[in-house]
Amino acid sequence: MSRRALSTLYSGGRRVLHSSMSWRKIGQFQSARCYADNFDEEVEELRVQQIADQEIPPPADDTVHEVLNIKAFGYDCTLVEHFAQYTHNLSKNMSLSVFDSYALPAKATLVHAIQGTGLKEKDRIKDYTLTTYQRVIQIQDLPSKRASLLLDLLQLNLPEGVSFTITLHTQEHYKERFIRKEIPDSLL
């Protein structure tokens, strides 16, 4: 059980933080009624750095799509980068408005083979780290007439080993790009 869960258990189900105490002292929490109902949730929220919501423009009317995220990803950085540049140029050519274009941090995947202990050191398969690079192009107000044409062109011009996904842009996508800083316990 986590420390937080344990301390909640000891104090009879309710955790109250007093300014003179720190989170680490278990067993000193007194069960008292919370007079602000969402005090606990608010404290939890405020411990992490708050990121302001992005202003995502809604679609102009019902014939155009919302802000779309075209994410190109693959193991080869050059190809991914060039494909992202290609989509950007293609959208400009088709007179679509590009909202934003950015890079997401690369994902590292550890490939681990489960092998028996009988193999010698030199015969074993070593662990390897694969990096997946990602680029995002955001398109605003894509008319639904042009959608199928754009998708066909993207699919036809995909280089070897590169894939893409198209999703609707959300606040979570925006906030994922930021570092989630927490207030250190010493300042609390």
Added chain:
Amino acid sequence: MGVCNHTKLYVCALHPSRGIFTGVGGLAFRASQSLQAEPPKKKKKTDPKQEQLRQHRYLKRLKKLQYKMGKAELKPVEEMRVDRALLDESRKRDLPEIPPEEQERRALLLKRWSKFKFAQHVAETRLIEGAIKAQEKALNELRTESEELYQQAIKTDNSLFPLEGVGPTHTPAIDGFDKKVIDGEYVDVTRQYR
């Protein structure tokens, strides 16, 4: 004569130095539960208003800290960053001079390449324009047929997204790869920025 609370034995007080037990029964030592913390304190009566004030002040302090933290930083993209060691001035080399024939050859090659790419671009633009023209023509015909159907055709298709597209591979699918596959796992070891 006193009575020891825990064991309820009689201890002779007249001869404290001797500590003679005159009662029956063995020495039944019992250890209490190990109190790793302090023994439980008396519950203080917390005034509701005080409590609320304290909570309010705490939240206010947290919000002030938040403001002091400043703007949030974006996660750095490692591939965009250049190693500091590579930017060293001493690493710069003097390149040899290129003879004029080589320069000419390179210039002509560049011209041919840009011509090729431009032709590609023009072909693509023509393709796009042709497709758009044909689509507009079809939509206009539909409009003359029925306005309602036209309006519905123009509307967005929400089931289109999320969409995935996968690029071609170097070789076709390898036969019998499923049986040769080694038992293992993929672990996400991306650096978490906290």
